[in-house]
Amino acid sequence: MAGHSKFKNIMHRKGAQDKKRSAQFSKLSREITVAAKMGMPDPDMNPRLRAAVNAAKAQSMPKDNIQRAIDKASKGDGENYEEVRYEGYGPGGVAIIVEALTDxxxxxxxxxRTAFSKNGGNLGASGAVSHGFERLGLIEYPGSVGDEDTVLEAAIEAGADDVESDGESHSVWTSVESLHEVARELERTLGEAEGVKLAWKPNLKVDVGEDSAATLFKLIDTLDDDDDVQTVWGNYEVSDAVMEKLG
Incomplete structure (x- = not known):
């Protein structure tokens, strides 16, 4: 899930934690299996698998589950998933990219398509919005790991391209090619990251008001709840004042 960091605070509703957690583990397992099938089943030799395993660890996924997902690929078990990307517009003209692994x-x-149409959006053709994003590597750390200067210094030393900090979290951006190497270096200085992944970073963000934001979050929630959907990226920006009203 990508967007305003405080979005997570209003999405995790009471009574839904276990269900969300189980669904998240399922998606993480799927990504690990696909990554292992596409390259070596050794995270040290397979950057995509390394990123998937790091993401799973960041979500406290049990080691046995992680190994089972890798073993599935090694044995050729399980379904054959293919990567599919969908692009469209949500409420307020927000550009949205949806990445899925599906059989x-x-x-x-x-x-x-149904999620978009029922929540004030419309699905476009391939390439409809991705031209407004940049494909990059993203490494995420909680704000507790250190202040902005500390993370910035570590990121520069590790070879990262940019850092964004908001007090609650740090986002370290790299090229796709250097993601694995930068993540390794940062792990030595800052510890294990909360997330290591390929991301879509918007070139420009759209400021979303209260009315559009409520519908937009409903759309994103619906997409996130789909088992096939792995990640949802958007070029939206929601002010703290609007977030407080929605919260």
């Missing part, structure tokens, strides 16, 4: 393109396309 049934028709099912996934129908679910994604």
């Amino acid at each position: 049934n393109r028709n099912r996934t396309a129908t679910n994604v």
